[in-house]
Amino acid sequence: MTSEFDLIERYFSRSVTRDDVVLGVGDDAALLNVPAGQQLVVAVDTLLAGRHFPDDSAAFDIGWKALAVNLSDLAAMGATPAWATLALTLPAADPDWLREFAEGFYQLADAHQVALVGGDTTRGPLSVTVQVQGHVAGAKALRRDAAAPGDALLVSGSLGDAACALGQLQRGETVAAELLQRLNRPQPRVSLGQALVGMATAAIDVSDGLLADLGHVLAASGCGATLWPERLPTSAALQQLPYEQRLACQYHGGDDYELCFTVPAEHYAELQALRQREPLPLTEIGVIEAEPGVRCQFGDGRIERPPQRGFDHFREDEARA
Amino acid sequence: MTSEFDLIERYFSRSVTRDDVVLGVGDDAALLNVPAGQQLVVAVDTLLAGRHFPDDSAAFDIGWKALAVNLSDLAAMGATPAWATLALTLPAADPDWLREFAEGFYQLADAHQVALVGGDTTRGPLSVTVQVQGHVAGAKALRRDAAAPGDALLVSGSLGDAACALGQLQRGETVAAELLQRLNRPQPRVSLGQALVGMATAAIDVSDGLLADLGHVLAASGCGATLWPERLPTSAALQQLPYEQRLACQYHGGDDYELCFTVPAEHYAELQALRQREPLPLTEIGVIEAEPGVRCQFGDGRIERPPQRGFDHFREDEARA
Secondary structure (H helix, E strand, O other): OOOOOOHHHHHOOOOOOOOOEEEOEOEOOEEEOOOOOEEEEEEEEEEEEOOOEOOOOOHHHHHHHHHHHHHHHHHHHOOEEEEEEEEEEEOOOOHHHHHHHHHHHHHHHHHOOOEEEEEEEEEOOOEEEEEEEEEEEOOOOOEOOOOOOOOEEEEEOOOOHHHHHHHHHHOOOOOOHHHHHHHHOOOOOHHHHHHHOOOOOEEEEOOOOHHHHHHHHHHHHOOEEEEOHHHOOOOHHHHOOOHHHHHHHHHHOOOOOOEEEEEOHHHHHHHHHHHHHOOOOEEEEEEEEOOOOEEEEOOOOOEEOOOOOOOOOOOOOOEEO | OOOOOOHHHHHOOOOOOOOOEEEOEOEOOEEEOOOOOEEEEEEEEEEEEOOOEOOOOOHHHHHHHHHHHHHHHHHHHOOEEEEEEEEEEEOOOOHHHHHHHHHHHHHHHHHOOOEEEEEEEEEOOOEEEEEEEEEEEOOOOOEOOOOOOOOEEEEEOOOOHHHHHHHHHHOOOOOOHHHHHHHHOOOOOHHHHHHHOOOOOEEEEOOOOHHHHHHHHHHHHOOEEEEOHHHOOOOHHHHOOOHHHHHHHHHHOOOOOOEEEEEOHHHHHHHHHHHHHOOOOEEEEEEEEOOOEEEEEOOOOOEEOOOOOOOOOOOOOOEEO
């Protein structure tokens, strides 16, 4: 059936070629070959206009980010991405919008050699659900439930940039280009995640904010942590903010899509070697402990409970699983 | 993060247990074991309120149908379903609605031993995107592109029931219970699809209407067909309709989710054996030919072109891939 909304075929058929795609877009379902000895890794996330991105966001950025947030979930498992499907709900079939959306999607997909293998297009309020699939060697995936007391707690890159940009946008302030880039075109830490397989005990991507996501790891692992707030990695742009505001962005701001992970003492040497070749800073921000809960320890010896999240303007009423 | 919308955990964690689910809901991604020698089969479909079901549809039926339409895609590949993810966008977190939705989803999932392994919940206009994954023996999947001249053309069950029910609903007429059941709780023909592996050359599920879906098979296979309209399998309820109206439902009505498939002469004996044990009627409705296009041949020898689709009140502006 050819129709106005026959979009997946028209705008989304220039996928990368992969030998493991037996059948992509165009049949009832895709047919894929998972390499022998590998486990399948599957993540799904929806981005909704007015909730996960402003209504007037550039189509390129929406296409990019819808894939990025899913690749970030695969990165947090240490998986190698392979395939994606796209369920796109659109108020109208605007060719310019679609071309830009597809460009954003494909720019990131091509960078990670991800093939688009299926999809569904529907008319309705703008909403993008992407599912990505990848693989990881059997029993090697990074999970949330394997952190142990004594493990070092680390985070990649810098924290709070995306939340800072979002706050500035919402207040009508000028936003530094590098902060806006963090919000609109997050870089999933795929190669870092792969490098952490066999080294990190647990990992998660920072999508809901450091404290929330660290909390997921601690709950799943049945332990607690001491966090060193003064060591949270901070971009030059974020250094400009008043201390309290910066810290709120770093504690509670989501959308950074950095990896938060734990490394046991026996893998410190490997971690040091990884730091030599990894372009991103990998910063030790605390330590896993047996005692439940999170304690914030400052340079002057002061220990505080982490601040409660105030009104959550980032994402107040949803959860991802 | 626990919140009003922490729904996937609360309402959707009573999944069937499968040995091949290493990690289900609750981490960044699911971890799954695809059996050795099997290809992964992936389908995704979105159901949107007011488009794919009336706004006042029962939550149970929405949950059922969102999974059913995807299982139907897997059935059309001859695949064995295994896992599903659910991306649910909801205007509000109504516990009664959610319980019923989950019941509908799980009733069908349990019947096919499908485990829910991941999801995402968002606040917004009601929309349900389900992705299902299954597997099929390597190179054995039923595709659209392998029909050949001389193959018999068959369809399972009866055609036009769901479209008839939808039309009656839209006109405010009384709808027979058995027709309503076809519209609201379609039965994906999963075991039939599996039985057709190695026997059928091509298969598709009838979701967009017989002529549209047959058209997909013919286009992909590079051939045409003669169709025998008088032999289209017709339920007792549909027999009540005036001839033209019934035929329009059967030609163009979607949502039946029957399988349309082609069988070469060398597999007729197997087809006969299958008919003995398959509870659904499997009706020969035409023959595949080298000449492109579809010809409708009647008992009196008359041959006509199939009628053009009029205004498509079933699904006028979308396509699935």
